[in-house]
Amino acid sequence: MNAEPTAGTLPDDHGHFGPYGGRYVAETLMPALLELETAYRQITPKPGFQKELAALLTHYAGRPTPLYAAKRLSDHVGGARIYLKREDLAHTGAHKINNTLGQGLLAHWMGKRKLIAETGAGQHGVATATTAALFGMQCHIFMGIEDIRRQAPNVQRMKLLGAEVVAVDAGTGTLKDAMNEAMRSWVTRVRDTFYVIGSVAGPHPYPAMVRDFQQVIGIEARRQILEAAGRLPDLLVACVGGGSNAMGLFYPFVDDDIAMVGVEAAGSGIATGKHAATLTAGSVGVLHGSKSYLLQDENGQIKEAHSISAGLDYPGVGPEHALFKDTGRVRYASITDTEALAAFKTLSRLEGIIPALESAHALAYAMAEARRHAANEIILVNLSGRGDKDLDIVSDRLQKEPKPS
Amino acid sequence: MSRIQDTFRRLKTENRKALVGFVTAGDPDGPRSFEIVSAMCAAGLDILELGVPFSDPTADGPVIQRASARSLAGGTRLQDVLAVTARLRQDSDVPIILFSYYNPIFVYGLTRFYADAVAAGADGVLVVDLPPEESDEMTTRWPGQDLALIRLVAPTTPDERMARIAASASGFLYLVSMTGVTGSGGLDFGAIGRHADKLRALANLPVCVGFGISTTDDVAAVAAAADGVVIGSAFERLIEEHLGREDLAAILADRVRQYKAATVGAKQQGSSGTRAPEKPA
Numbered sequence: 001m002n003a004e005p006t007a008g009t010l011p012d013d014h015g016h017f018g019p020y021g022g023r024y025v026a027e028t029l030m031p032a033l034l035e036l037e038t039a040y041r042q043i044t045p046k047p048g049f050q051k052e053l054a055a056l057l058t059h060y061a062g063r064p065t066p067l068y069a070a071k072r073l074s075d076h077v078g079g080a081r082i083y084l085k086r087e088d089l090a091h092t093g094a095h096k097i098n099n100t101l102g103q104g105l106l107a108h109w110m111g112k113r114k115l116i117a118e119t120g121a122g123q124h125g126v127a128t129a130t131t132a133a134l135f136g137m138q139c140h141i142f143m144g145i146e147d148i149r150r151q152a153p154n155v156q157r158m159k160l161l162g163a164e165v166v167a168v169d170a171g172t173g174t175l176k177d178a179m180n181e182a183m184r185s186w187v188t189r190v191r192d193t194f195y196v197i198g199s200v201a202g203p204h205p206y207p208a209m210v211r212d213f214q215q216v217i218g219i220e221a222r223r224q225i226l227e228a229a230g231r232l233p234d235l236l237v238a239c240v241g242g243g244s245n246a247m248g249l250f251y252p253f254v255d256d257d258i259a260m261v262g263v264e265a266a267g268s269g270i271a272t273g274k275h276a277a278t279l280t281a282g283s284v285g286v287l288h289g290s291k292s293y294l295l296q297d298e299n300g301q302i303k304e305a306h307s308i309s310a311g312l313d314y315p316g317v318g319p320e321h322a323l324f325k326d327t328g329r330v331r332y333a334s335i336t337d338t339e340a341l342a343a344f345k346t347l348s349r350l351e352g353i354i355p356a357l358e359s360a361h362a363l364a365y366a367m368a369e370a371r372r373h374a375a376n377e378i379i380l381v382n383l384s385g386r387g388d389k390d391l392d393i394v395s396d397r398l399q400k401e402p403k404p405s
Numbered sequence: 406m407s408r409i410q411d412t413f414r415r416l417k418t419e420n421r422k423a424l425v426g427f428v429t430a431g432d433p434d435g436p437r438s439f440e441i442v443s444a445m446c447a448a449g450l451d452i453l454e455l456g457v458p459f460s461d462p463t464a465d466g467p468v469i470q471r472a473s474a475r476s477l478a479g480g481t482r483l484q485d486v487l488a489v490t491a492r493l494r495q496d497s498d499v500p501i502i503l504f505s506y507y508n509p510i511f512v513y514g515l516t517r518f519y520a521d522a523v524a525a526g527a528d529g530v531l532v533v534d535l536p537p538e539e540s541d542e543m544t545t546r547w548p549g550q551d552l553a554l555i556r557l558v559a560p561t562t563p564d565e566r567m568a569r570i571a572a573s574a575s576g577f578l579y580l581v582s583m584t585g586v587t588g589s590g591g592l593d594f595g596a597i598g599r600h601a602d603k604l605r606a607l608a609n610l611p612v613c614v615g616f617g618i619s620t621t622d623d624v625a626a627v628a629a630a631a632d633g634v635v636i637g638s639a640f641e642r643l644i645e646e647h648l649g650r651e652d653l654a655a656i657l658a659d660r661v662r663q664y665k666a667a668t669v670g671a672k673q674q675g676s677s678g679t680r681a682p683e684k685p686a
């Protein structure tokens with residue numbers, strides 16, 4: 001790797017990752033962000049905080065999650081061996097809980113009693129609602145109406161957990177609009193409310209803080225693959241919506257000589273314009289508090305993203321991924337709806353694991369890549385979540401296009 | 406920029422406070438939007454804030470969100486807002502502040518924006534999501550000082566930060582009346598008065614107060630506490646409620662005259678001890 005290893009040095013004091021990141025928010029929110037940054041710097045390194053968080057991750061979230069050698073899948077594909085980091089087995093069914101327990105515990109230490117969050121697939125919403133229930137906090141989850149429709153099981157879960165789900169019908173009714181509304185709500189309730197952002201996006205300190213809380217994925221995976229295979233993998237693969245599960249896996253390997261690929265959603269295909277491949281096909285701009293790559297038109301208006309996967313259906317991406325793209329430390333590829341669906345089915349049939357549609361993007365890329373690698377090589381895929389939430393949308397789609405080739 | 410100073414100087418001699426009006430350029434469409442802003446200026450608006458529409462206005466309530474969406478549906482771009490500015494400038498000396506989110510300006514080009522805004526006759530710019538922590542990246546690319554960067558101060562802004570913002574501001578200071586998005590209810594005139602007094606003691610600049618001000622009583626109460634009153638959502642709501650009307654511009658101009666009457670005879674700036682009466686919003 002010729003790229004500068006960046007672990008441990010970025011962001012700078014103002015939350016910049018090179019030219020990206022920062023705090024582009026209305027003045028009303030600035031004091032809250034500064035307060036949060038201070039709390040993040042002072043509270044999260046404390047042994048007491050770390051001990052409490054570690055206990056929650058172990059006894060409540062079920063960590064460490066297994067690293068599973070997907071033998072039948074690898075045999076079927078041929079080529080490199082595929083290992084799956086089983087974030088689908090974490091409590092609530094995705095990696096999102098790592099972050100919400102971290103932020104929830106920080107809110108608790110800061111004395112905040114109310115949580116708000118945006119959600120796309122509903123996994124972050126469920127994880128936040130779960131955390132709120134655990135700490136006895138009030139919880140409001142903002143979710144676009146289109147996502148409420150396509151991820152209905154998660155809406156029911158959030159309500160059962162005691163959260164109020166606020167339907168957002170602005171724009172396309174997806175993750176971007178939910179985040180707009182969560183930010184508006186935060187402006188109004190900022191004095192007593194903690195905003196739990198669900199990815200390595202948003203204004204500083206969120207990209208750094210969420211990365212810190214998600215790093216546990218990569219730290220465990222590094223130890224587990226050394227135990228299982230006696231060496232580090234050749235390639236890491238993870239899907240990228242905002243980029244938190246990818247950053248969580250990649251970051252502890254940044255200084256190693258290992259290839260990394262972030263997989264974005266190509267939707268109906270990059271050429272159709274109906275996709276969510278921000279790093280692959282976007283340009284630099286400012287949205288939701290930070291500077292990064294965006295899907296936007298030539299006038300700086302944000303474009304709609306399109307993906308079968310609600311968790312990837314977002315026109316922005318975390319600022320550190322933007323830097324990794326520019327430095328070449330991580331390569332970013334994309335997978336279409338159809339390719340993801342095929343991988344979804346394949347993993348279900350061959351391994352008895354139903355992946356989230358988000359994770360199926362990473363899997364589809366890894367399967368294609370494995371064929372080009374020798375049998376002694378190792379590809380480690382972050383299986384970021386489980387697919388129960390996606391059953392309706394998948395059976396709908398499979399009926400409509402019975403033969404994804 | 407001197408148009409801003411001249412305006413506040415003149416208002417002082419007239420014993421009046423500034424009526425600052427915000428409307429989104431291109432709402433409800435290009436031609437009618439121009440008629441509206443021209444009529445508002447002609448009716449005596451002291452300062453015009455011309456909104457640049459944005460797809461994701463995170464600091465705005467539903468009324469301005471819809472105004473932005475109407476304008477974007479008509480294809481309004483930043484260059485169109487600059488063209489409106491230049492056309493207004495041909496026969497008006499009303500200070501014009503461009504009111505925008507950062508991304509449209511960033512994508513337009515920071516240096517190009519400065520040059521074109523000054524050439525069009527704009528006097529200042531207010532970038533909602535560009536706090537002092539980030540604004541150097543824009544102003545260091547400005548080759549001159551002919552555009553005031555209007556800074557926001559919020560009720561949540563601590564004193565020491567308020568002082569820093571006041572020290573780096575130009576034109577005037579925009580005090581946000583409440584913790585909320587534009588168009589929210591629940592004005593607290595007592596709190597507004599205290600914040601405005603504090604800010605004025607720190608700054609050598611006029612202080613204008615906005616967000617959620619809608620009735621002539623609101624205007625009178627805020628005018629007693631500040632140097633200017635900013636009205637946005639109330640104008641936009643008026644546009645929205647009379648979309649089909651031929652005399653839309655005249656309706657807006659009438660409202661300007663009503664608000665303006667409420668700024669006359671308001672207590673002079675600096676006469677401390679004036680406290681606006683508590684009024685229901």
Ligand SMILES: Cc1ncc(COP(=O)(O)O)c(C=O)c1O
Nearest residue numbers: 123241242243244245311358385
């Ligand atoms: C299972 C799963 N994977 C991935 C994502 C995408 O988010 P990120 O890129 O932050 O990991 C989501 C988001 O909802 C998700 O639910």
